[in-house]
């Protein structure tokens with residue numbers, strides 16, 4: 001039977017965040033930020049393993065008590081997110097038809113319900129798909145001076161989130177030979193194979209902690225949750 005593996009690339013330095021340690025290790029409600037991410041994935045009944053990919057030079061991971069079921073660590077992070085995911089896949093030695101759910105370490109307010117919605121929507125799907133949100137605001141394109149060059153119709157536009165869930169064989173093929181700087185998510189690599197990932201509605205709480213100002217919102221969301 002196909003396994004379901006959550007793969008969490010966490011080898012980024014978080015340069016936009018500007019903290020001394022990478023953002024995934026910042027303290028959030030008494031735990032490292034990434035602990036919340038991993039705890040949610042581990043709490044999804046259908047998930048067999050939660051594999052976190054850290055940099056071979058990572059100095060922080062071993063300093064924390066993760067104490068989570070299903071967790072394994074692969075010290076094979078690369079110089080880009082795509083490389084970290086590809087290296088993690090190689091280390092996991094998945095079967096072609098295993099499902100892999102790639103999820104950003106910094107999306108720490110993911111809910112079990114959203115992951116279950118994604119899994120349910122994709123059971124039996126040929127390609128795979130991702131959590132995403134229909135764009136709620138009016139969208140503007142800027143010119144070089146920061147003035148509005150155009151209003152872009154938002155109809156049909158979605159913001160990609162994670163997890164992004166694909167068969168391991170499809171994902172390996174998609175990531176082989178892509179220029180890592182050209183893709184910012186796994187779905188983009190899969191689309192280049194001519195395949196069409198399914199968009200599954202996520203939720204606004206599943207945002208990526210990117211700047212220090214995002215921490216207050218993440219703290220409040222997690223504090224309001226009774227369980228994972």
Ligand code: C5P
Nearest residue numbers: 009010011012078079080081084104105
């Ligand atoms: O930088 P960004 O927030 O887009 O990173 C998304 C995810 O990819 C993060 O979880 C980050 O740790 C991970 N990443 C990685 N290896 C890199 C760069 C980013 O695993 N070289």
